[in-house]
Amino acid sequence: MPELTILPEKPCEPTCPKPQGPPVLEVRNLNVIAGKRHLLRNVNLDIAPRQVFGLIGPSGAGKSTLLKCLNRLIELTPNLRVNGDVRFEGRSIYDQNPDDLRAKIGILFQQPVIFPTSIYRNVLFGVRHLGVTPRSQWPETVEHALREAAIWDEVKDRLKEPAARLSVGQQQRMCLARTLASNPQVILMDEPTSALDPKSTQAIEELILGLKVRHTIVLVTHNIPQARRVADWLACLCVNDDAGEVIETACCDTLLDSPQCRAAVEYLKHGD
Numbered sequence: 001m002p003e004l005t006i007l008p009e010k011p012c013e014p015t016c017p018k019p020q021g022p023p024v025l026e027v028r029n030l031n032v033i034a035g036k037r038h039l040l041r042n043v044n045l046d047i048a049p050r051q052v053f054g055l056i057g058p059s060g061a062g063k064s065t066l067l068k069c070l071n072r073l074i075e076l077t078p079n080l081r082v083n084g085d086v087r088f089e090g091r092s093i094y095d096q097n098p099d100d101l102r103a104k105i106g107i108l109f110q111q112p113v114i115f116p117t118s119i120y121r122n123v124l125f126g127v128r129h130l131g132v133t134p135r136s137q138w139p140e141t142v143e144h145a146l147r148e149a150a151i152w153d154e155v156k157d158r159l160k161e162p163a164a165r166l167s168v169g170q171q172q173r174m175c176l177a178r179t180l181a182s183n184p185q186v187i188l189m190d191e192p193t194s195a196l197d198p199k200s201t202q203a204i205e206e207l208i209l210g211l212k213v214r215h216t217i218v219l220v221t222h223n224i225p226q227a228r229r230v231a232d233w234l235a236c237l238c239v240n241d242d243a244g245e246v247i248e249t250a251c252c253d254t255l256l257d258s259p260q261c262r263a264a265v266e267y268l269k270h271g272d
Ligand SMILES: Nc1ncnc2c1ncn2[C@@H]1O[C@H](COP(=O)(O)OP(=O)(O)OP(=O)(O)O)[C@@H](O)[C@H]1O
Pocket: 034, 039, 057, 058, 059, 060, 061, 062, 063, 064, 065, 066, 077, 078, 080, 222, 244
């Protein structure tokens, strides 16, 4: 591949102008270490508000690990050391109560996480845990969240039924409603459509595009066409010297159409 030899190895400069306004999330010199191995090495990122920020890159590059650092979920994994900082709205996340932080920075996983109880109680789970919303407002909170997740019409007459009776696509939208019920500013999504059929995938993608009017979305995806459909900005992670690194950050079309780093070029050409 002679044409690739002129490309810089790293670091690659962003090829787009920075978005206006202060970032909602700033990742600074973040490292995650397991034993002697860096799962993430020296990650620096700015994530602008009310945009979809996609994390792409080959399997094992550290995308999910990075996502879990943004709301301190990483701390629930034993035997990992985390150093560096993440600032949310200008304040270190380490100066914030983890439960409050996870309400403001919610997460949606690859597989819907369903509790063995009703749809209504599933949606209320985070709200009850936080204990801020008065009980009298719970029905309204549930309805609002289910409407925002575009599933109200499908479940409004069966709120007392077990959530397990919903299809997987419906369960994922119900999980999104659970996240939305806590009124987050940021929603982290870890391959939220990889377990879904094309119709349910389209429903989630449409929701992502609607939600970014009020929320910031950080989306891990292996699906490059999906990244192009929904993301405003992208960061590409790769493994370099056995450590996960962010090798390139740019606005979506620029990164996908003219990647600058050799590893990003290779990933976009050949996938994992
Ligand atoms: N608790 C842990 N202890 C040790 N290594 C871990 C731990 N969790 C993840 N890893 C390793 O860290 C690396 C990054 O994992 P991560 O799941 O973040 O990658 P990813 O880019 O999200 O991958 P995929 O696209 O396959 O989901 C992998 O090599 C993984 O095996």
